[in-house]
Amino acid sequence: MQTPVIAPSILSADFARLGEEVDNVLAAGADWVHFDVMDNHYVPNLTIGPLVCEALRRHGVTAPIDVHLMVEPVDRLVPDFAKAGASLISFHPEASKHVHRTIQLIKAEGCRAGLVLNPATPLDVLDHVLDELDLVLLMSVNPGFGGQAFIPSALDKLRRVRERIDASGRSIRLEIDGGVKPDNIGEIAAAGADTFVAGSAIFGKPDYAAVIAQMRAEIAKAAR
Numbered sequence: 680m681q682t683p684v685i686a687p688s689i690l691s692a693d694f695a696r697l698g699e700e701v702d703n704v705l706a707a708g709a710d711w712v713h714f715d716v717m718d719n720h721y722v723p724n725l726t727i728g729p730l731v732c733e734a735l736r737r738h739g740v741t742a743p744i745d746v747h748l749m750v751e752p753v754d755r756l757v758p759d760f761a762k763a764g765a766s767l768i769s770f771h772p773e774a775s776k777h778v779h780r781t782i783q784l785i786k787a788e789g790c791r792a793g794l795v796l797n798p799a800t801p802l803d804v805l806d807h808v809l810d811e812l813d814l815v816l817l818m819s820v821n822p823g824f825g826g827q828a829f830i831p832s833a834l835d836k837l838r839r840v841r842e843r844i845d846a847s848g849r850s851i852r853l854e855i856d857g858g859v860k861p862d863n864i865g866e867i868a869a870a871g872a873d874t875f876v877a878g879s880a881i882f883g884k885p886d887y888a889a890v891i892a893q894m895r896a897e898i899a900k901a902a903r
């Protein structure tokens with residue numbers, strides 16, 4: 680299992696103070712910045728684009744920026760996000776006509792590539808591309824909004840993806856996103872996740888460092 684990564688979703692941050700919020704959450708012990716891009720087409724919400732990613736880099740953010748594209752189509756935004764400083768770019772297979780081509784495009788642009796599975800997306804979308812991926816992102820809520828409840832069937836799905844990643848022999852991260860909290864992160868880690876996105880659980884609390892430390896302690900307990 681890879682070193683656990685905590686990736687706070689800035690969807691729940693105060694956008695009026697975004698640079699400061701990102702600085703604060705990284706200083707509080709976060710590893711990555713999870714950057715949710717919504718287009719009011721693939722998902723029924725509208726958020727932020729490459730300009731904001733670039734602004735965070737210009738502000739001085741050096742941590743990996745983990746871009747989750749909830750957009751359709753995908754490909755024309757990939758070069759823009761790569762130029763804007765994205766480290767990883769993940770997309771939904773339903774939103775790309777040519778999944779393999781989109782993965783190659785992300786890598787050709789110098790980013791790590793991830794594929795995102797919604798709660799009802801079957802695992803066979805991984806069949807011919809798993810070896811090309813750097814990350815599999817399992818959604819434990821339907822995409823579009825922060826603050827939703829964790830869908831319990833994601834735990835079994837995590838176990839099944841973990842088996843497939845281990846069988847591949849490659850170091851592919853297994854990320855979980857949606858409803859992740861200190862009180863369920865232990866069982867999520869035990870089911871095989873190594874990368875944890877949390878929005879409201881972190882930005883909804885006054886002490887980011889305390890929540891992140893509690894999350895790390897629960898992950899460590901699950902590993903014993």
Ligand SMILES: O=C(CO)[C@@H](O)[C@H](O)COP(=O)(O)O
Pocket residue numbers: 688690691713715747820821822823824825826827856857858859876877878879880
């Ligand atoms: O991508 C999404 C929602 O589409 C997530 O990243 C959420 O933003 C996570 O928020 P919480 O469920 O942790 O509040």
